[in-house]
Amino acid sequence: MGFFSKIAEALKKTKENFSKKLYALFSGRALDDDFYDELEAILIGADVGVTAAEQIIEEFRDSCYREKIKTPEQGRDLLKRIMTESIDYEIQPYSYPLVILVAGVNGVGKTTAIGKLAKYFTKKGKSVVLAAADTFRAAAAEQLEVWAQRAGVRIIKHEEGSDPAAVVYDAIASAKAKNTDVVLIDTAGRLQNKKNLMNELAKINKVVGREYPDCDYRTYIVIDATTGQNALSQVEAFDEIIDMDGIILNKLDGTAKGGVVFAISAERELPVVFVGVGEGIDDLEEFDAGAFIDALFE
Numbered sequence: 001m002g003f004f005s006k007i008a009e010a011l012k013k014t015k016e017n018f019s020k021k022l023y024a025l026f027s028g029r030a031l032d033d034d035f036y037d038e039l040e041a042i043l044i045g046a047d048v049g050v051t052a053a054e055q056i057i058e059e060f061r062d063s064c065y066r067e068k069i070k071t072p073e074q075g076r077d078l079l080k081r082i083m084t085e086s087i088d089y090e091i092q093p094y095s096y097p098l099v100i101l102v103a104g105v106n107g108v109g110k111t112t113a114i115g116k117l118a119k120y121f122t123k124k125g126k127s128v129v130l131a132a133a134d135t136f137r138a139a140a141a142e143q144l145e146v147w148a149q150r151a152g153v154r155i156i157k158h159e160e161g162s163d164p165a166a167v168v169y170d171a172i173a174s175a176k177a178k179n180t181d182v183v184l185i186d187t188a189g190r191l192q193n194k195k196n197l198m199n200e201l202a203k204i205n206k207v208v209g210r211e212y213p214d215c216d217y218r219t220y221i222v223i224d225a226t227t228g229q230n231a232l233s234q235v236e237a238f239d240e241i242i243d244m245d246g247i248i249l250n251k252l253d254g255t256a257k258g259g260v261v262f263a264i265s266a267e268r269e270l271p272v273v274f275v276g277v278g279e280g281i282d283d284l285e286e287f288d289a290g291a292f293i294d295a296l297f298e
């Protein structure tokens, strides 16, 4: 399945909240105040968020006037274009050696995403090593090891409770020694202990900068789409700890809250880089704004 069909499948529930109502809205209605109120309600109902909904509608109103939009079809196309533009970021292609740090609260799917990313890069012919820097629970490294086996990649892990930054140090040393293209860093996500988490991530960040200054370094925060607007405060909290480069939006399958993509763009100006659409190793897709919108409006 390509991005479009996987996304269309994953967005099924979001669409129920969205595309049918939009379709009805655009069917033979005047673009009056009631129309805009209803449009705002539909956007907010799909978890687009108030800020993003207001921005989209303002832009839509202005453009309708400017472009002399008359028919519902023209209006629908215009809305599609505006919504696409609001989430369409240019993402710098990866260069190698590459290090990706994956952060986020417990249970959002960090470890799963690392497993999927390992497969993603090996499919591109890249060599990969995983750094099991969630040393908080022994089970975390074991879980990552299962993913390493599935993807057929190496893993560096230490004892439970050991220093996560030391794991990252070793993984980088190993990548240098073996000319490995990609280092993927799994981390713990205990937000209830914010100070520890902050120190830990900051320390890992420093080790990467010091030991691998020439690598392409990306920091991704993973969020769970089913949490909707709550994910925003997680993005904010992690973005304050280390400057995040992008978002992995997990569990898009089975949620009606796919509109959170727009909220993140409007509030944080962070691109969604990948989406998780299931629990399997191939259930990760590069985010494509145009295909996402097509699937949403379909």
Ligand SMILES: Nc1nc2c(ncn2[C@@H]2O[C@H](COP(=O)(O)OP(=O)(O)O)[C@@H](O)[C@H]2O)c(=O)[nH]1
Pocket: 104, 105, 106, 107, 108, 109, 110, 111, 112, 113, 189, 250, 251, 252, 253, 254, 275, 276, 277, 278, 279, 283
């Ligand atoms: N439906 C669905 N489940 C997912 C997805 N990504 C992860 N999960 C599930 O979410 C749960 C937590 O994942 P895990 O990777 O352990 O989260 P972590 O605590 O952030 O490392 C597991 O049961 C995963 O199978 C996804 O894209 N879709």
Ligand SMILES: [Mg+2]
Pocket: 110, 111, 112, 134, 140, 187
């Ligand atoms: Mg984990």
